[in-house]
Amino acid sequence: MTIQLIEGGCGCEDWCRKNGKQYGICGDGHTCICSSESITDPEKGCGCGAWCLKEGYAGGICGDGHTCICLSKTNKKNDEYIRGQYKLTIINNIGSDFNETMRLCVIDSYFQIYPQIQQRFNKGARKNLTNMNFVIGGIFRLANDEIIISATHLKDYPISTGVLTHEMMHIVQSYSGGQPGWLVEGIADYVRWKYGQDKVGGGWQLPDFNREQRYTNSYRVTARFLVWLERKVQSNIVNRLDQGLRQN
16 A cells, blocks of 8 residues: 555655655654655554554554554545544544644544543543544534534634533543433533633633522533532542432
8 A cells, every 4th residue: 555645644754755755654753764665565654554454444654642543445534543542533524624733633632631531530431432523513512422523613713622622521421311411511511621721712711600600500600619619528529420420
């Protein structure tokens, strides 16, 4: 297989061309392997080609941070990213509107945040089936364990991934149903406040205290109440509430 789709990985193809070689792939330790001929053996890189083939994909290249980017057998714009035990699938339905800034923002957010909340709240939650489906318009939502992402929102706020953090927490929650919605959403917004990357510059924050509010108001209001409980009453209260909801 000739591997030329390198710019989705570590950027070695562009680097090699600047240095007089037509082809390049990513090796271990952020090294570039350059060649004047097509590089047909993915094993000359980090081994992602063989791994992706074994997993049923058409092939693969090496990305940054020991990430494998697998090439789909279909014509869909799907990319797979693997780091350790965690896997992210990005489904691109918007073409070039899904730019490099957006892609890196989503990848970094997933691999930085999801393992933290999965390990803290629910170690049994899935590690390798999180799909992120990019569409035009709409809002962020969760459907059949697939996060539907509004490309319009992400384009307007390229470094604001708080809503993404909120939806990832819903995957970690994995409640069986019947739980009070205000608390489910409140915990997810607490996680957005605790781990999200949009508190600075993203225009999102917990509300100031208002006597008209009720802790059952859900989302940010409930999240603010949970922060107060964590600080003033019991440091592990959010974990206990989450576990209680999962166990009914």
